[in-house]
Amino acid sequence: MMHLAVALDGAGWHPAAWRSPDARPAELLTASYWTDLVAIAQSGLLDFVTIDDSLTIQSASPRRLDDRTDQVRGRLDAVLIAARVAPTSRHIGLMPTALTTHTEPFHVSKAIATLDFVSTGRAGVQVRAGGSAAEAALFGRRPSLDREAPDFDPAAGQQQTIDRFDEAADYVEVLRRLWDSWQDDAIIRDQTSGRFIDRKRLHYIDFEGRWFSVRGPSITPRPPQGQPIVSALAHVTPAYRLAARQADVVFVTPRTEDDIAAILCEIQHETGQLARPEPPLVFADVLVFLDPDGPAAQSRKARLDELDGRELMSDSRIFAGTPAQLADELVHLIESGYDGIRLRPGALPHDLHAISSLLVPELQRRGVFREQYTAGTLRGQLGLERPANRYQTA
Amino acid sequence: MSETTKQVHLAAHFPGVNNTTVWSDPASGSNIEFSSFAHFARTAERAKFDFLFLAEGLRLREQNDQIYDLDVVGRPDTFTVLAALAAVTDRLGLAGTINSTFNEPYEVARQFASLDHLSAGRAAWNVVTSWDAFTGENFRRAGYLAQDDRYSRAETFLRTAFELFDSWRGDEIVADRQSGTFLSDPTAGGFHHDDAHFQISGRFNVPRSPQGRPVIFQAGDSEDGREFAASSADAIFSRYSQYDEGRAFYSDIKGRLHRYGRSPEQLLILPAATFVLGDSEVDAHEKADWIRHQQVSGQTAIKFAEQLWNRDLSGYDPDGPLPDIDPDLGENTIARGRASVRMYRDPLAISKQWRELASTKNLSLREVVIEVTGRQAFVGTPDSVASTINRYVQDDVSDGFILVPHLVPGGLDDFADQVVPILQERGVFRTEYEGSTLREHLGLGKLDAHTPSAMVAS
Numbered sequence: 001m002m003h004l005a006v007a008l009d010g011a012g013w014h015p016a017a018w019r020s021p022d023a024r025p026a027e028l029l030t031a032s033y034w035t036d037l038v039a040i041a042q043s044g045l046l047d048f049v050t051i052d053d054s055l056t057i058q059s060a061s062p063r064r065l066d067d068r069t070d071q072v073r074g075r076l077d078a079v080l081i082a083a084r085v086a087p088t089s090r091h092i093g094l095m096p097t098a099l100t101t102h103t104e105p106f107h108v109s110k111a112i113a114t115l116d117f118v119s120t121g122r123a124g125v126q127v128r129a130g131g132s133a134a135e136a137a138l139f140g141r142r143p144s145l146d147r148e149a150p151d152f153d154p155a156a157g158q159q160q161t162i163d164r165f166d167e168a169a170d171y172v173e174v175l176r177r178l179w180d181s182w183q184d185d186a187i188i189r190d191q192t193s194g195r196f197i198d199r200k201r202l203h204y205i206d207f208e209g210r211w212f213s214v215r216g217p218s219i220t221p222r223p224p225q226g227q228p229i230v231s232a233l234a235h236v237t238p239a240y241r242l243a244a245r246q247a248d249v250v251f252v253t254p255r256t257e258d259d260i261a262a263i264l265c266e267i268q269h270e271t272g273q274l275a276r277p278e279p280p281l282v283f284a285d286v287l288v289f290l291d292p293d294g295p296a297a298q299s300r301k302a303r304l305d306e307l308d309g310r311e312l313m314s315d316s317r318i319f320a321g322t323p324a325q326l327a328d329e330l331v332h333l334i335e336s337g338y339d340g341i342r343l344r345p346g347a348l349p350h351d352l353h354a355i356s357s358l359l360v361p362e363l364q365r366r367g368v369f370r371e372q373y374t375a376g377t378l379r380g381q382l383g384l385e386r387p388a389n390r391y392q393t394a
Numbered sequence: 395m396s397e398t399t400k401q402v403h404l405a406a407h408f409p410g411v412n413n414t415t416v417w418s419d420p421a422s423g424s425n426i427e428f429s430s431f432a433h434f435a436r437t438a439e440r441a442k443f444d445f446l447f448l449a450e451g452l453r454l455r456e457q458n459d460q461i462y463d464l465d466v467v468g469r470p471d472t473f474t475v476l477a478a479l480a481a482v483t484d485r486l487g488l489a490g491t492i493n494s495t496f497n498e499p500y501e502v503a504r505q506f507a508s509l510d511h512l513s514a515g516r517a518a519w520n521v522v523t524s525w526d527a528f529t530g531e532n533f534r535r536a537g538y539l540a541q542d543d544r545y546s547r548a549e550t551f552l553r554t555a556f557e558l559f560d561s562w563r564g565d566e567i568v569a570d571r572q573s574g575t576f577l578s579d580p581t582a583g584g585f586h587h588d589d590a591h592f593q594i595s596g597r598f599n600v601p602r603s604p605q606g607r608p609v610i611f612q613a614g615d616s617e618d619g620r621e622f623a624a625s626s627a628d629a630i631f632s633r634y635s636q637y638d639e640g641r642a643f644y645s646d647i648k649g650r651l652h653r654y655g656r657s658p659e660q661l662l663i664l665p666a667a668t669f670v671l672g673d674s675e676v677d678a679h680e681k682a683d684w685i686r687h688q689q690v691s692g693q694t695a696i697k698f699a700e701q702l703w704n705r706d707l708s709g710y711d712p713d714g715p716l717p718d719i720d721p722d723l724g725e726n727t728i729a730r731g732r733a734s735v736r737m738y739r740d741p742l743a744i745s746k747q748w749r750e751l752a753s754t755k756n757l758s759l760r761e762v763v764i765e766v767t768g769r770q771a772f773v774g775t776p777d778s779v780a781s782t783i784n785r786y787v788q789d790d791v792s793d794g795f796i797l798v799p800h801l802v803p804g805g806l807d808d809f810a811d812q813v814v815p816i817l818q819e820r821g822v823f824r825t826e827y828e829g830s831t832l833r834e835h836l837g838l839g840k841l842d843a844h845t846p847s848a849m850v851a852s
Contacts, residue, residue, distance in 0.1 A: 018569065018576060025569035025576065029511045029601060031480065055500070057583055057599040065597055067580035074567065074583070074601040077508035083477035084512040087432070103501060106452070106532045107471070114474035118428040138500045140594040141535075182468070191418050194693050197468075199461040202454070215531035217461075219454060221426055221468045307574060 002330065002368050003340030003382060004360070005093075005283060006041050006352060007251075008034075009052035010072045013287050014301070015060065016308040017347035018072050024349070029076055031084050038085045040349060041092055044356025045370055047381050048093025050126050050231070050251075050342065053078035055099050056134045063132050063147050071308070079111050079125075086119035093122045093378035095231060101130035101164055102139045105174035106214055113179055116223035121377035124229030124249070127172055129164040129242075165238035170209040172230055172246035177205035179227050180389045181217035203391040225379045226386045233285070235315060237266070243280050244270035248384060250280045251342050253316040260284075260336050281339040281382060286329070287312075289320040289346040290354035297321050301346060316344060323358040331368060402787045402823045403794025403836065404814070405487070406438040406806055407447045407666060411455065414668065414768070415466045416688040416800050423803045425466050431475055432482045433803035441810035442824050444835040445487025445518060446479065447631070447796055448472045452496060453529040455731040457697055458706055462729075464694050473505050480513035487832030489518035489611060494551035496524065496533045499592060502551075503558035506608040507600035515604030515831030520611035520631055523548040528730045545618040550591045552626055556607060561585045564602035606841035609832050624650035627661060628838055631796060635665040635771040640791035648790075662836055667771035667795040671808050675774055682773045685800055686764050695760035698767060701729045702738050702745060712760040716752050721745050771795070776812035783813075784822050 011018035011025055018025035027033040034051075041049050058073050059066045078096035086094055094115065098108045108125070116123035130136075136144035145152060145160050183201035190198075205216035231249035234240045243250035244267060252267070254260040264282060271279040291297040297320040305311045312318060319326055330341050343359075345351035363369035375381045408431060409415045416422060424430045438446050450472060455462040472490035479488055488509065492502055502519075510517040523545070524530075566582040568575050583597035612619065612627035623630050624647060634643040640663075648658045670685060672678025690698070692712030700707045704722040721741035738744055752762050772779045787794060799805025817823035829835060 016574075019571045019574065021571075023571075025571070026567065031512045031514070035481075055504075055599070057597040069577040069580050070574045071576060073577050073599075074562075075599055076511055077473075077505050077600075080473060080477040080505065080508045080512055083474045084481055087428070087478055087481040102498070104496065104533055104535075107497075110471040111474045114470035117426060117470055118474065118478035120428070134596055138594055138596045139498050140592060141498070187468070189417055194418075194691050195463045196417055196466055197461070197463045199463045202461055202467075212534040213531070214533070215453075217454060219451060219468060220470050 001370060002334045002363065003047045003281065003283065004044075004363070004369060005046055005048045005050065005095075005340065005342040006355060007050045007052060007285070007342050007344045008037055008041075008348070009344075010058070010075065010348075012347040012351065013314070013344040014304045014308070014312055014346045015071045016304040019307050020300075020304070020347045020350055022350055023347060025072065028072065029074065034081050035085050035088045037349060037352060038089050038092060038094075040352050040356050042089050044360040045373060046092060046356070046360075047340065048095050048122075048124060048229075048378055051078040051081050051094070051096045053097035053099065053128075055102065055130065055138055056132065063134070065134055079108075079115065082123070083115055083118055086115065086122070089119075089122075091122075091373040093124055093229065093381060094119055095124035095126050095229065097126045097128055099130050099135075100127050100168040100171040102135065102141065105171045105212065106178065106218075108171075109175045109178040110218055110220040112175065112228050113218065113220040113223040116225055116228045121224035121379070123223065123225065124231060124378055125175070126231045126233065126251075127168055128233065129168040131160060131164045161236070162238050165242045167211045168232070169242050169245050170207070170211060172242075174205065174207050174212070174214050175230065176227060176246075177207060177390070178214070178216055178218040179222060180391050181205050182221045183389050183392050184222050184226070186221060222389065225377050226389065227379075229378055229382065229384075237270075240266050240270045243267065244274060244276070247280045249283055249340075249382070251283050251285050253285050254333070255317045260333065264337050282337075283340040283342045284333045284338050285316040285342045285344060286326075287314050287316050287318045287344040287346060288326060288351055288355070290323060290326060290351050290359060292322060292358060294321045294325060304347070312346075314344075320346075323354070323362040326359055327362045327366060330363070331366065334368065399822060400787050400793070401837070402784060402817055403662060403664060404441070404443045404823065405445045405447055405489070405664060405794070405796040406434065406443055407449070407796050407798045408434050408802060409466075409798050409800065409805070410449045410469055411451055411466050413465050413689045413694055414798055414800055415802065416685060417466050418688060419801055421804055422801050425802055426468055426470060428475070428478060430803040431470075431479060434806060435479045435483050435486055437803075437806045437810050439483045439486040441806070441814045442827060443486060444794070445489045445516070445832055447489045447520070448475065448491065450491035450493060450522070451731065452493070452524070453532055453731045455729070456528075457700065457729045458708075462697070464691070464697060473509060476517070477509055477512055480509070480516065485516070485827040485830060485835075487516045487518055487609070487835060488513055489520060489609070489832075491520040491522055491613075493522045493524045494548045496529070496535055499551055499554040499558060500594060500598070503555040503598065504600045506555075507559060507603045510603030510605050510608055511600070515833070517603070517605065518609035518611055518629075518832055520613055521548055521552055521627075522613060526730070545614070545622055547591050549622055549626070550589055552610070554587050554592050554594070557585050557587055558598045559602070559607035561598040562600075562602035564606070567601055605831050605833050609836065609838065620647060621650065623647065624656075624661065625654045628833075629662040629664055629836065632663055632665040632792070635667040635792070635795065637786065637789070637791055640665060640786065641789065644790050644792060659837060660839075662793040664794050664796050665771075665792050666798050668768070668798050668800065669772040669779060669809060670770050671774070671776055671779060671812060673775065675778065678774045682770050686769070689800070690760060690764045690767065692760050695763040697729075698763045699759060701726070701732070702741055702748070704728050704741065710759065713758045716745075716749055716759050716762060776816060780813050780816035780820070784817060784820060787822070
């Protein structure tokens with residue numbers, strides 16, 4: 001069985017998607033826009049949605065702020081969007097992005113634990129290491145190298161990249177330790193002794209690393225899943241290494257037949273360096289324009305390209321075609337060893353509707369996708385056990 | 395006295411990690427599960443309260459170098475719960491304490507602006523400063539701040555956040571498909587701030603929210619804190635719920651406003667207040683007495699006394715006399731992560747008062763603690779409690795109260811069902827929400843979307 005997720009961001013992954021006839025560009029900052037999207041995704045029985053985020057304002061250039069006025073600018077905090085949609089949904093996993101470079105792991109740990117409480121076991125988090133100079137300027141605490149400066153030193157840039165991913169690995173370590181810092185049975189409400197908790201079942205995490213030290217325990221009890229799902233997007237070796245060390249799910253971007261095998265090989269290599277029993281679940285990202293009629297999807301994409309003034313570029317494979325054609329590609333990925341697919345809808349809500357109402361039935365006809373939700377938690381959905389607490393001694 | 399009848403403002407505090415909550419009561423539910431928060435919020439909204447409030451504590455309390463285990467321990471993340479509560483309520487304001495020490499203005503501003511969008515204009519921020527190295531052990535920015543720097547940092551933090559909120563006017567998103575103009579202003583969100591605490595620049599990535607910015611609460615009580623509130627806050631979460639002290643605080647604060655070009659209605663004074671309802675006055679007082687005894691067990695009384703004496707008193711009998719030794723003076727090290735110990739500014743004098751009380755009334759250690767700590771503000775029948783609350787508001791003790799029940803999730807139910815209808819009948823409390831934003835509930839004017847917050851200029 002394949003796992004299927006969607007990545008939600010703004011009006012969709014095409015920069016001109018907001019100009020589609022059925023787009024809702026004036027509502028991107030409203031709760032109802034997001035509750036509607038998540039409801040559509042849930043109607044397709046998808047495993048989870050990711051909700052993208054960034055600390056800097058969107059830009060057509062990866063490293064600089066731009067002054068374009070013809071693309072979506074402005075967004076909401078992804079963790080709070082996920083929290084807002086949690087009570088309005090029942091089955092689908094909710095995985096907001098959290099940025100690891102300038103934020104506090106203690107805050108993010110309790111936020112994701114709380115998301116797990118408010119969604120009764122459907123929380124995850126996609127961690128993302130930052131690093132741009134523009135992002136650093138928003139905080140003013142730690143400078144980042146300006147990669148477009150005339151005196152930029154590539155070797156230093158490479159080291160910074162490695163450091164930021166190492167920091168992200170430390171960050172996830174702190175998230176995980178804090179989630180375990182309360183044993184499941186820590187709250188005892190013992191009338192006889194007058195004790196609310198058994199303090200022996202709470203644990204200092206005493207993490208000390210290069211970038212931060214965190215004492216613990218968390219202020220929030222262990223969440224319903226024990227450990228919410230941690231994911232990361234990876235294109236480069238330090239990111240594959242981070243995923244191998246710390247992620248339950250890794251999103252990757254195979255674009256060619258060669259990539260399909262090479263990426264799996266690299267993840268296996270990184271995982272093999274570790275004592276980890278199970279490798280992370282590998283999800284291939286595909287950016288999709290989906291219509292019952294293939295030429296319609298292609299011309300829709302072409303029209304958006306024209307509006308944006310250039311052809312869409314992406315780190316992931318870009319697909320424009322019919323549900324049957326897409327299903328063929330996805331089945332091929334699964335047969336090649338991928339655990340799941342994360343689709344990036346080119347335009348919202350159009351392509352999300354198509355995923356839930358056209359692609360999913362096609363996959364079900366082929367017997368490769370679920371007919372109903374059966375698990376109560378996101379971990380369960382992904383076939384992952386509720387993990388033992390690292391601090392609990394038998 | 396006021397010439398016109400003032401409207402009462404009411405809010406609900408989901409009780410946190412202190413001995414207010416009687417967790418041993420069979421009706422005491424989870425303080426973590428979302429269902430508890432949802433029930434509590436829906437009750438508050440059913441009663442047409444102005445807002446719900448969550449406090450903050452970023453490290454589990456310790457006493458005698460151990461995690462304190464007698465009270466409720468643990469709480470969820472404030473922003474996350476408030477955003478989820480926006481899904482199960484429509485009008486209720488959503489207020490949270492977020493400190494300015496273990497956060498940065500950019501991230502707090504984007505979280506509050508996001509919450510304000512996702513709740514369609516119901517967010518409020520109680521700005522506090524922490525300064526203890528104990529809490530700092532959980533953070534990158536383990537910032538210890540000298541007393542003098544605290545308000546300076548809090549004030550600067552707030553002013554910086556205001557600059558971020560005001561970096562969007564509110565009319566920039568045009569989203570015109572035909573012309574392809576999403577944004578009318580290519581520099582929307584631009585900011586540049588440079589002072590001793592924060593040197594930040596760029597573009598804020600959350601466009602202007604429905605209220606312009608969250609409603610601002612302040613809770614400090616020092617001279618600096620009062621002045622800070624008078625200059626910059628929309629409401630004060632005060633500790634003065636008693637008649638005389640409340641009136642004094644109220645007139646002091648309202649008297650400071652003119653210096654900042656503000657009128658008295660622009661800053662609400664809302665003390666926290668506990669309550670106990672009964673079928674008769676006698677019944678209510680018996681219940682109140684029972685609750686106090688539940689809140690202050692023998693063990694809890696010893697812990698309270700240790701906080702004053704600043705030493706281990708585990709050998710003492712709570713039903714016996716107060717310790718005959720004097721408190722350990724100097725830095726209070728017995729209890730950590732607890733604001734109240736700082737209130738014991740003169741432990742020797744306070745211990746003397748406690749002893750006098752004990753001898754006058756012939757009280758045990760536990761009974762003294764019950765007497766001196768946190769008596770309920772309103773005890774009586776629904777009718778008498780409604781009358782007292784209204785009288786206090788009309789007499790300028792406050793503009794209303796933030797009610798703190800001793801139980802979750804049902805601790806507000808009786809108040810909502812029995813007291814609120816009486817206040818409504820008397821025409822001093824709304825029967826329907828008139829506006830949709832928290833600013834409107836509080837009677838605060840709409841912020842002009844096209845000019846920066848006036849009060850920030852200084």
